[in-house]
Amino acid sequence: MISMTEVxxxxxxxxxxxxxxxTITLGISLLDCIDSDLGRLKENIYRKITESAKDLVxxxxxxxxxxxxxxxxxxxxVTPVALVGGSACRTTSxxxxxxxxxxxxxxxxxxxxxxGYSALVSKGMTDADELLIRSxxxxxxxxxxxxxxxxxxxxxxxxxMDAVRLLGEVIRETAExxxxxxxxxxxxxxxxxxxxxxxxFMAGAFHGVTxxxxxxxxxxxxxxxxxxxxxxxxxADFETLCETIKKTAFKxxxxxxxxxxxxxxxxxxxxxxxxxxxxxxxxxxxxxxxxLCEIGLxxxxxxxxxxxxxxxxxxxxxxxxxxxxxxxxxxGAFIPVSEDQGMIRAVNAGALTLEKLEAMTCVCSVGLDMxxxxxxxxxxxxxxxxxxxLAIGMVNAKTTAVRLIPAAGKKVGDFIEFGxxxxxxxxxxxxxxxxxxxxxxxxxxxxxxxSFKN
Amino acid sequence: MEKTIITVxxxxxxxxxxxxxxxxxxxxxxxxxxSQTITGGYFNMMMVTDTSxxxxxxxxxxxDLDRIGAEMNLSIRCMxxxxxxxxxxx
Numbered sequence: 001m002i003s004m005t006e007v008x009x010x011x012x013x014x015x016x017x018x019x020x021x022x023t024i025t026l027g028i029s030l031l032d033c034i035d036s037d038l039g040r041l042k043e044n045i046y047r048k049i050t051e052s053a054k055d056l057v058x059x060x061x062x063x064x065x066x067x068x069x070x071x072x073x074x075x076x077x078v079t080p081v082a083l084v085g086g087s088a089c090r091t092t093s094x095x096x097x098x099x100x101x102x103x104x105x106x107x108x109x110x111x112x113x114x115x116g117y118s119a120l121v122s123k124g125m126t127d128a129d130e131l132l133i134r135s136x137x138x139x140x141x142x143x144x145x146x147x148x149x150x151x152x153x154x155x156x157x158x159x160x161m162d163a164v165r166l167l168g169e170v171i172r173e174t175a176e177x178x179x180x181x182x183x184x185x186x187x188x189x190x191x192x193x194x195x196x197x198x199x200x201f202m203a204g205a206f207h208g209v210t211x212x213x214x215x216x217x218x219x220x221x222x223x224x225x226x227x228x229x230x231x232x233x234x235x236a237d238f239e240t241l242c243e244t245i246k247k248t249a250f251k252x253x254x255x256x257x258x259x260x261x262x263x264x265x266x267x268x269x270x271x272x273x274x275x276x277x278x279x280x281x282x283x284x285x286x287x288x289x290x291x292l293c294e295i296g297l298x299x300x301x302x303x304x305x306x307x308x309x310x311x312x313x314x315x316x317x318x319x320x321x322x323x324x325x326x327x328x329x330x331x332g333a334f335i336p337v338s339e340d341q342g343m344i345r346a347v348n349a350g351a352l353t354l355e356k357l358e359a360m361t362c363v364c365s366v367g368l369d370m371x372x373x374x375x376x377x378x379x380x381x382x383x384x385x386x387x388x389x390l391a392i393g394m395v396n397a398k399t400t401a402v403r404l405i406p407a408a409g410k411k412v413g414d415f416i417e418f419g420x421x422x423x424x425x426x427x428x429x430x431x432x433x434x435x436x437x438x439x440x441x442x443x444x445x446x447x448x449x450x451s452f453k454n
Numbered sequence: 455m456e457k458t459i460i461t462v463x464x465x466x467x468x469x470x471x472x473x474x475x476x477x478x479x480x481x482x483x484x485x486x487x488x489s490q491t492i493t494g495g496y497f498n499m500m501m502v503t504d505t506s507x508x509x510x511x512x513x514x515x516x517x518d519l520d521r522i523g524a525e526m527n528l529s530i531r532c533m534x535x536x537x538x539x540x541x542x543x544x
Contacts, residue, residue, distance in 0.1 A: 001487065001502065002459065002502075002535065002538045002539060002542065004489050004491075004498075004500045006538055006541075006542040007459055007461060007500055007538055008461075009542075010537065010538055010541055010542075011461060011531060062513060065512065065513035065516055065517070066511070066512045066513055066516075066533070066534050067533055067534055067536070067537040068516065068531055068532070068533035068537070069533075069537060251541045251542070254540040254541050255537060255540060255541055257540065258536055258537060258540040
């Protein structure tokens with residue numbers, strides 16, 4: 001029988017430590033929608049999404065009520081649109097038409113984001129991939145719920161520097177097109193290396209071609225729960241610290257596993273994976289930065305940050321892996337700046353720089369995430385930052401990503417507001433020296449050698 | 455059996471258990487176990503119930519209890535037992 005102490009612990013996690021299931025994401029394959037006629041293709045896409053996801057939001061709410069656990073987001077990911085639209089789209093506006101169809105479908109079923117306006121180009125771009133990438137600024141400024149991602153590198157294929165060069169310009173253009181709205185378009189665009197094809201978290205979610213027709217992926221979170229658990233062992237040795245993180249991650253992930261199983265059963269859609277990530281939100285007490293401080297840093301960015309984050313990330317995985325048979329997605333600690341009050345404080349205090357964030361991405365999931373930089377940052381500089389981050393992912397055989405916001409019209413020290421889960425961000429300085437001649441080079445960076453690891 | 459855990463927290467007052475048990479009886483919800491403490495004037499109760507004979511599902515029961523809680527100035531939660539066993543049992 002469950003004891004009162006256990007019940008109280010669970011309720012406290014939910015009520016005061018922000019434990020929640022961050023997202024139930026329904027992955028839908030659009031491969032069977034393909035048609036060379038654009039009108040028919042859009043019709044097929046709209047029908048497939050609205051039929052597959054018609055019960056997603058209501059089932060999510062039911063589970064929320066039955067178990068008393070908040071499920072913050074219900075979302076959809078689809079097959080990368082560059083693959084689906086390849087035979088029907090001849091212009092960038094054809095692709096934008098598909099983005100609008102996705103937006104309409106997402107609105108109809110009541111999900112807040114739909115991911116998969118994507119291209120996988122790690123070894124080079126097809127004509128369709130390039131058209132889609134060029135259409136991203138227009139697609140993101142003319143839709144509300146569509147999220148876009150580009151996988152531009154991998155450990156097996158190297159980095160497609162032509163795509164990286166193009167993406168620098170695309171990110172600048174997206175920022176300018178959504179200037180009136182704090183350049184929010186860029187918050188919905190991620191550039192990946194080694195993108196996972198079962199990631200439930202936005203903006204980088206897409207439904208990979210290796211996945212079944214439909215699949216339920218669940219992202220759990222709970223930085224506040226880990227932080228509170230660590231407060232109880234303040235000053236303890238590393239073994240105690242690690243044990244505490246592992247136990248907490250286990251408990252959090254088990255809740256995600258339960259919700260995923262239930263969602264899968266009630267929707268009659270196979271369960272894919274649990275993404276056991278520590279994903280912060282702008283809410284007070286829901287911060288990964290605060291965990292790093294609890295581990296022993298004055299601010300994230302201080303010497304020791306990379307070590308503390310490496311430890312945290314590893315223990316979260318070790319605890320979470322035992323709680324679920326199928327772990328996937330990004331799984332680890334997220335370190336977005338705008339979505340984490342503690343990170344914002346660290347930037348404002350001058351403790352955290354872009355370069356330190358880059359170092360941190362070597363040991364945790366994702367990468368340079370939700371970072372605002374001056375609006376006049378050169379496209380080639382943005383491409384250079386992307387290339388650096390993708391190189392880290394490529395060489396270390398891990399997922400890395402870049403979600404930069406060159407905030408139009410803003411300079412270092414300004415502040416931009418996105419609202420909601422996306423939060424707000426201080427504009428951070430960027431190294432002003434040029435990398436233009438590197439970015440101008442055509443072609444690819446070859447895949448790294450897989451031996452002689454030093 | 456559909457086990458549901460009901461927790462009640464708030465200032466102690468006359469008739470808390472009576473009111474909740476009346477609701478449970480009216481809705482054919484069987485009480486399997488009750489534990490209750492009062493610390494510093496705070497009433498703290500946990501009930502393990504079986505809702506399988508009830509016409510209402512957990513969500514509806516949770517809503518009803520939430521309303522009763524609001525009337526009596528108490529925090530009442532009703533959650534399926536699975537979430538606790540998932541978290542605390544291997």
